[in-house]
Each structure stands twice: as C-alpha cells, then as structure tokens.
Amino acid sequence: MPRFVKVRSFLRNLFSSRRVATDLDHEVQSHLEMLVEENIRAGMSAQEAQRAARIELGGVEQIKELVRDQRIGSWLHSVLLDCRFAFRQLRRSPGFTAVAVLTLALGIGSTTAIFSIIDGALLHPYPYKNAERLATFVVFSGEQFRAWRFPAAAFVDFKRQNHTFDDMFGLVYRKVHFTRPHGSGTQEFTGGSVTPDTFESLGIPPLLGRPLTAEDAKPGAPPVFVISYRLWIKLFGRDPNIVGNIHTLNATRMTLVGIMPPRFQIGDFDLWLPLDITRDSFVPGAGIVSNEIWTVGHLKPGVSPETAAADLQLIAAPFQKEDPIYFPPNFKIVVSTLASQPVGRDFKLGLCALMGAVTLLLLIACGNVANLLLARATTRGKEFSIRSALGANRLRLICQLLVEGFSLALASCALGCLFAYLGLKAMVAVIPPDTIPPEAAITLSPAVLLFSLCVTIVTTVICGLAPSLYALRADPQVALTGAGRGVGPDFRHGRLRHSLVVAEVALSIVLSICAGLIMSSLFALQNVNLGFSPSKVVYADLSWPEGQDNNVQQKHLFFRKVLDRIRQVPGVLAATETTSFPPYTFGWTTVAITGKTPPQNRNTASTFCTEGYFQTLGLPLLRGTLFSQNDVDSAHHVVVVNRAFVHERFGQENPIGQQVRFNDYETLPDWPHDPYFEIIGVVGDARNTGLQDPPRPEIYLPGTLASAPPRGIMVSTAGYSTAILEQLRSGISEVNPDVAVGEAGTIATRLEHSYYARPRFLFTTLCIFAAIALLLVGAGVFSVISYTVVAQTHEIGIRMALGAQPSQVLSLVLQKGMRLILSGIVIGLFASYFLARLLSSQIWGVSAADPSTFATIAVLAFLVGTLASLIPARRATRVDPMVALRHE
Amino acid sequence: MSSEPTTLLQGTLDLLILKSLVAGEMHGLGISRRVQQITGGTFIVKPGSLFPALHRMEEEGWVSSFWGDSENNRRAKYYRLSKSGRQQLDSETKRWGRISWAIAQALETS
Numbered sequence: 002m003p004r005f006v007k008v009r010s011f012l013r014n015l016f017s018s019r020r021v022a023t024d025l026d027h028e029v030q031s032h033l034e035m036l037v038e039e040n041i042r043a044g045m046s047a048q049e050a051q052r053a054a055r056i057e058l059g060g061v062e063q064i065k066e067l068v069r070d071q072r073i074g075s076w077l078h079s080v081l082l083d084c085r086f087a088f089r090q091l092r093r094s095p096g097f098t099a100v101a102v103l104t105l106a107l108g109i110g111s112t113t114a115i116f117s118i119i120d121g122a123l124l125h126p127y128p129y130k131n132a133e134r135l136a137t138f139v140v141f142s143g144e145q146f147r148a149w150r151f152p153a154a155a156f157v158d159f160k161r162q163n164h165t166f167d168d169m170f171g172l173v174y175r176k177v178h179f180t181r182p183h184g185s186g187t188q189e190f191t192g193g194s195v196t197p198d199t200f201e202s203l204g205i206p207p208l209l210g211r212p213l214t215a216e217d218a219k220p221g222a223p224p225v226f227v228i229s230y231r232l233w234i235k236l237f238g239r240d241p242n243i244v245g246n247i248h249t250l251n252a253t254r255m256t257l258v259g260i261m262p263p264r265f266q267i268g269d270f271d272l273w274l275p276l277d278i279t280r281d282s283f284v285p286g287a288g289i290v291s292n293e294i295w296t297v298g299h300l301k302p303g304v305s306p307e308t309a310a311a312d313l314q315l316i317a318a319p320f321q322k323e324d325p326i327y328f329p330p331n332f333k334i335v336v337s338t339l340a341s342q343p344v345g346r347d348f349k350l351g352l353c354a355l356m357g358a359v360t361l362l363l364l365i366a367c368g369n370v371a372n373l374l375l376a377r378a379t380t381r382g383k384e385f386s387i388r389s390a391l392g393a394n395r396l397r398l399i400c401q402l403l404v405e406g407f408s409l410a411l412a413s414c415a416l417g418c419l420f421a422y423l424g425l426k427a428m429v430a431v432i433p434p435d436t437i438p439p440e441a442a443i444t445l446s447p448a449v450l451l452f453s454l455c456v457t458i459v460t461t462v463i464c465g466l467a468p469s470l471y472a473l474r475a476d477p478q479v480a481l482t483g484a485g486r487g488v489g490p491d492f493r494h495g496r497l498r499h500s501l502v503v504a505e506v507a508l509s510i511v512l513s514i515c516a517g518l519i520m521s522s523l524f525a526l527q528n529v530n531l532g533f534s535p536s537k538v539v540y541a542d543l544s545w546p547e548g549q550d551n552n553v554q555q556k557h558l559f560f561r562k563v564l565d566r567i568r569q570v571p572g573v574l575a576a577t578e579t580t581s582f583p584p585y586t587f588g589w590t591t592v593a594i595t596g597k598t599p600p601q602n603r604n605t606a607s608t609f610c611t612e613g614y615f616q617t618l619g620l621p622l623l624r625g626t627l628f629s630q631n632d633v634d635s636a637h638h639v640v641v642v643n644r645a646f647v648h649e650r651f652g653q654e655n656p657i658g659q660q661v662r663f664n665d666y667e668t669l670p671d672w673p674h675d676p677y678f679e680i681i682g683v684v685g686d687a688r689n690t691g692l693q694d695p696p697r698p699e700i701y702l703p704g705t706l707a708s709a710p711p712r713g714i715m716v717s718t719a720g721y722s723t724a725i726l727e728q729l730r731s732g733i734s735e736v737n738p739d740v741a742v743g744e745a746g747t748i749a750t751r752l753e754h755s756y757y758a759r760p761r762f763l764f765t766t767l768c769i770f771a772a773i774a775l776l777l778v779g780a781g782v783f784s785v786i787s788y789t790v791v792a793q794t795h796e797i798g799i800r801m802a803l804g805a806q807p808s809q810v811l812s813l814v815l816q817k818g819m820r821l822i823l824s825g826i827v828i829g830l831f832a833s834y835f836l837a838r839l840l841s842s843q844i845w846g847v848s849a850a851d852p853s854t855f856a857t858i859a860v861l862a863f864l865v866g867t868l869a870s871l872i873p874a875r876r877a878t879r880v881d882p883m884v885a886l887r888h889e
Numbered sequence: 890m891s892s893e894p895t896t897l898l899q900g901t902l903d904l905l906i907l908k909s910l911v912a913g914e915m916h917g918l919g920i921s922r923r924v925q926q927i928t929g930g931t932f933i934v935k936p937g938s939l940f941p942a943l944h945r946m947e948e949e950g951w952v953s954s955f956w957g958d959s960e961n962n963r964r965a966k967y968y969r970l971s972k973s974g975r976q977q978l979d980s981e982t983k984r985w986g987r988i989s990w991a992i993a994q995a996l997e998t999s
Contacts, residue, residue: 006950025940028917028966031959032936035918038961059937067937071945 011073018078025065033058066392079397083404090405097377101370104780105413105460107773108366110420111359113445113453117425119352121443126343128264128440130204134300138313138336142329150293151327155320157280159296162316165309169298170199171278172268178546178741180249186734189544189741190232193270196278202299203267210244210259217275224255225275230263232271252546266439268295306336348436351763358770361508362777363456367463368501369781370409374464375498376788399469406465414457421445421453424769431765433758498785499821505781506825507832509774510862514833516767517854518844523760525846529692531583532685533619535752537721540582541729541745542713549739553671553708559737560611560714566732567716570725574717577613580710583748584688587710592700594650595660595677603665605646606689606699609710614701615684617717625657625682628703636705638675641682646698656680669707692756693845721747763843775865782869786818790877797877798885807878814877818870826859902942904985905932907970907978910952916965917943943968951977
C-alpha cells in the first residue's frame, strides 16, 4: 500500500516534525562517529580521523537541508514556516502593520463596495428565473420611439403566434384605491393587473400564502390580490396573519391571498391583481391606459433579440391598418432583454467612473504598501543577504516575501470587507430613487466576496513584487560587505516611489475637487429661493374614485370642509386646494389676450387653486387684488398672473382689467360658456419649471372652474411634524373616506427626490473616496519621507556634526516632501480642470472650474501632505550626530 | 552522487542502494561501503547523496528503517528492503538491462 505509506509520511512530516528532525540529527551523528571509528581502525590518529570523517561527510546542515527537501510535503512545511515568520515580522512592527493593513483595507474596501453596486444593479439586478432571457419590446417609428405598451388584441396575437418566446405575460398599470379595513382612510397605490402566468414564469414563490393562478383570472372567480413585500411592511408592519383578510380595492371587496418576497417587484407595483386578456378584452376601471399592456417574456434559449424582433414584426404587420397609433407605417419592433439596461446611461457611466476611481485608489494603496514593504526590504537587506548566503534560493526568498504580502492582504481583505459593508450601507441609503431596478439587492454577496478575494490576491502580487525585485537584485557579497545598512544607491533616489506620491496627490485632488463641485451645486440647489421654506409646507395629492370625480361642486365642498378642519390644527398657518405643487406646475396652456396676437405654443403655466394659495406659499401681491373666497365659491371669471407673465405679455402696460381666454381648456366638459376672464391681480414669481430654471409666466384660476385637473391640498405650517400629516389624513377620511391620499409629505421631501438625491449620492460617494484618497496621501507622503529620513540618517548626522541647525534639517526634509506635494497638486489641478467638465451635466449653480473650490482643495491637500511630512521631519531633527555616525 | 570518472544516471543510485540491501539490513555507512564494493570502487556514494535518497525511498515505501546496534555496539539507523522495494528493484533491474543492452547495441554498430 504505497499510497498509505506516503500519506503516513506526509502526516508524520507535518505533525511530528520535531521528532523527524532529531531522528535525522542522530542518524547523521552516528554516521559521523562510525566514519571516525573506521578511520581509527585504518590507523589514523584520533584528530586526523575526525578531520577525514568530517571531510567525507561534508556539510551537516546541507545534508539535512537536502533530506528535508526530499520529504513529502516539504513545500507545505516551508510555506507554514514562512507564514509563521511573516506573522512574527508583522507583530514585531505593529505601527507598520497597522498602516499597511489600513491602507490596503481602504483600497480593497472601496473596490468591493463599488463592485457590490455594479454586481447588484448592473450584473445581476433581477432575481427571476432565467432572468438573463427575460425580454420586452417597444415600437419605433423610424428613429422615433412610439410605444412600449400595446392593445389587448396585439398582445394576444404576440402571445399565441410567436415562435421565439418560451412564455409571455402581460402587465397593466393600474391606480388602486386601497381602503383600510378599520376606517383609517383610503390610500392610493400603484397596482398591476397581470396575466396569471406571470408568477409561474418569473419562478419566485410567495413569502406567505399563494401566488395568482389561472383560476383567479377566470370570469366569475372570487376577486383576489397579492401584495409586495414593501407594502406589507408599510401597511401591515409585517403582520403574518393578514393573509386571507378581505380588503376594499377600488370599491370592490377582495381577498388578500399572498405576500411576495422582497425582490419580487415586477413592474415596480405594490400589488398585483389577476387579469384575463382576450382579443377584445378591456380592463374595467383602469381608465385611459386600459388597453396598454406591457409585455414581458423569456426568449427561447439561443434566440437573439433581433431574431425575436423579426418574428414579432411579422405578427404585428396586420395591425398597421387596425391600430396605426401603436403600429404606424414603417413601424419597427425592437426587442431587448431586461438585463441589458437595468439602469440609465448616466448612472451606468457614473458607476464605471467610480469603478475607475476606486481601482486607481486600490492601485495607489498597493503602491503605498509596496513602498512601505520596499523601505523595510531595504533595511532588511542584510537579512536577505544572510539568507541567500546560507543557501536560500531566490525563489524561496520571493516566496517568503509573497507570503508576507499575502498575510498583510488577507488581514486587509477582512477589514476591507467590514469597510465595504459600512460604506455600502451609507451609499445604498442615498442611491437616488428610480435609478436602480426595485428588484436589485445590493449586498456583499458571495460573488462580491469572491471578487474581493481575487482583488486581495492581485494586491498580494503587486505589493510583494517590489520588494521581491529588490531581493532578486541583492548580491550577498555586496550587501554583507557594504556595512550592512543595505541602502542601495538606486533606492535612495526612488523615482518610482516619488512619482507614486505625486500620482496620489493628483488623484486625491481630482476626487476632492469633484466632491467639492458637487457639494457647491447641492448647496446652491438647497438655497434656491422658493419664497417659502419647503420643509414647512405639507402637500397631499388626492384622487377620487370613479363616479365621484366629475362633480366640481361636490369636490369644492369637500375641500372647504377639509381645509376648515386643517386650519384648526395648531401650528397650521394657511391651507389651500391646488393643482400644482412647487416647484412644478400642473399644466401648460396658451393664453389669448383680447386685442393681442395669441402665442403659438403653450407657454404659460396654470394653477387651479383657492384663495389660500398665495398665503400658503407666501406669494407677494404686487398689483390689484387676490381672489376672495366668494370669487372661488361662485367660480367668478377672475385670474391672477405672475410678474413674468406681465413682463412677457404686457411690458409696461397695466394688465389689471385685461380680458383673457384659454382655448386649450374650452374643450373640458364643465368649462363655463363665457370663455373670457379678467386679470385682477399680479403676484411675485415662484419657481414653476423646477428648481434650476427661472420662473416662467404663470396664471392662477379659481379651482371651481373645472373638475378635471387632478388636485390636492397644500398646508403651510409653523414647523412640520408627522402629526399634521396625520391630522390631514384623518380629516380627509372623515369628510369622505373614499378619497384616496396619494403622494404626501413636505415639499422638501419632494425636492429631495427629484433634486437633491442625485447630487447627494454623488457627493456622498465622492466624499468617501476623496477622504480615503487624502488619507492615502497622508500615508504615502509619510512613508516616503520616513524612509528618506532613515536612509539619510548618516548624511543628516554629518550635517549636524558640521553645525547644521535643527531648523535647517527640518527644512531640508520638508522641502523634499513639499516638492512632491506641489507637483502632485499642479498635475491634479490640471487634470481636474479637464475632468470636471465631464461632470458639468451633474452640477448646477457653480462653474466646473470654480476657482474657490480649486483653491480650497489645493490648500487642503497641501496641509495634509505637509502635516504628514512634518512627523518624520521632526524626527530627523532629533538625530544624534554621534549615534548617526556610528550607525555604520 | 558523484564518483571519480562516472556520473550516475538518474535512478541508478536507487538501483544500487536497493541492490546492496538485498544482502540484508544495513546502516547508511554500510550501504555506502557495500555500493563501493559491488561496483568495484567505481561508485562512491557520499552522505550528501545517500541520505536524501534513503529518506525519499523510505517515504516511497521501498525501504523501512529502525534503530539498532552496530557491529561495534553503536546505535545506528538500519534500513531494510520492503516488499514493494523488491518489486521496484525487479523493475529497475529489467529497465537497466534494456538500457544497457540498447546502449551497447548502439555503440557496437559502426
């Protein structure tokens, strides 16, 4: 059983290595003694016999080494020894180890964090079965995008006649009024009516209960629905007992049959209802979009999107006549997989740029650590020389250095993953809404950890390589006779090391300047003067169930009652009904002024509101009067305009008393017969096309003129608290429990979503990385200057012995550091000047070459660099000339 | 494994050691002297070659070792041919026969 013998030897070599070693000692010793005996028997004197025996035996240690090399598992043994040695080395200099591990951990951590986002959002965003084959299609008319949802007849034909899809399911967007069982009001959610095969196709079982099935979609089946995980948390606080309860959805009583797991978010819906689509089906209660079916399916394995598109194109051809709105002449179907474009182009580019930045960071961290290791290798030159003189070959030395590098990298990997975990938490919290698919889960998945481990191995190689090259070059003869300081002349100049520091400084400058510019632009956005404090104005978008939404008087009565109630709440200053929530307007219209040529396009913002609107938003009255309550209640033909409107349409003329009409609104069913309105007042401008653009002309009309424009409530408060929103909700549900509250919150939350979230995300990530880069600059400058000081101790000693003052030594060392930092700063500023332009689409209110940002960052980097070189420089001034000269 | 004029071919040392152990168990010096003797002094195995080879062969399972007393009552490590060592010797001997025959043939051809 030779194999068994080998295993036994291997285990013995590994675990009782001491016994094996003494055994060999004894054997060699007895061999020697026997040789001596033999020689004495041959007639030699005792001394001569000893000598001859030793000559015949050769080097005892070499023999032992040769034997050890022959043993099974000797490589493992040497690796273990290397590990132990590396560990001892690292423990011996805790400061070095801490700096090196921290530096690498920052590099590995940031790469891991960004890779997690890329993996979660770009590579594996969808959790569904065979997600990579999941595809949808759109219609182009020539180059122009035409439609992404289709009528029922087209859907049915696509589903039945295609040869390129494994399955195909349809989803219809649907507003759902969800009435809570215990009279706490109605809320509006985004629901989806889906073909019942959706759940089976996507292949994700529900968390609780059951999915929708084909039975549920049959006519006459009891109405059921399934909710998303996030709605479960929001409405039911994870109560597992709600499955089977009956709720009122769009005034129909339906049974809740299932709760889907967190990543099941097809269509970004909050709840799913069964839908049976036939060629002439129409979805009741879904309004205008009833016919628009979003179609998704799995491509058959090996079928390309182009092939599928050609297949669908043939099926859709007959619809050119039937349905030219969706399938115009020269229409073209384009199929694309969901996975091919999970995020917008901007976000993808941003992520790639970030990945580039963190890779650079990692390389720089590696460079820093290589620097540190190199500096140590240089001072350890003598050790290496002795090792190679004792017979260690170069491979063995390199192996040992790599093991040292690897143990450093492994510790850094662990710490880096911790950093990545914390950093991810911070970054995911600020990822702007709607930028990544709701299905995407950004976590430290096994794939990410594997990636991190690969990064660690690469890091090891890079870090271990520099000192290895040094060890390869080391000539034992030179090093051992060279006074043992082991500082080769080529390493004193260390061009590579210096350019590394310059690159570090430059990169940190670029990152910091980008972060600075984003910060300035975020600051500018947050300081746009809206005329009111957005965190103190509460809004709630409302919607009415079908049948109740076209009676303007009833609606108005509802608002009067709710507004009266809310005004009683302490802390409420003013309240209004409105169709517009700042900083946007409800709609754009053409305004014809009697006696003037009408404008060609809809260039005037319009808001339907009550008299409280101006007070709620603090719009100052400039001329004339505002609406009175009577004007609104009786739907008088009066309007108020803003200053921009007067400026654009009247110039210096007096607008008060002028007649206007709204051709666009005259098609509304309940619009008054007399189309003329009188301008009674002028108010100050307020933002109506978003935060960034100046206010456009706007006109305010009494809300009682038409029922169609969707509307809600806006309340200005002395200070926002959730209690006010709750009061508002309960007020609404008491007056009319069927009215659903949609989006609600403060105007500030609205701004956060649409304006602050993106720059805040960029700012947070850039800030983290800029801070890391600055830290690395500190570590890099520190390591290089410390090394220089160590290498020049002798020279400094001579200088001081010749009478140099500590201040002169200090400036000598500092000058060296500053030269590096300043060149880095200059390069960094140039690079930023060109790179910041790429950012210009992301910044606002600040120039991409903002001098104050550039200057501040330059000063900051200079301070960090100087501080980092100050510590070793001060150490240099404390060099004792006597000690330094004896250092030889 | 060096000797005066002849450099041993790869694997020959193993063959010689195995062959010398056929006579019975032996310690390292004994093996060394035995090889010298059976090759008529052509091959002298120095300890630097002997010990690595012995230890390797022990790990291969061809020889086993034990501590015993030498002829002069000295503790010495003895080596003994194992069953698989004998098989190895057989196959090595055959191989060597083939090689030497082939070389001889080659050299005789003019």
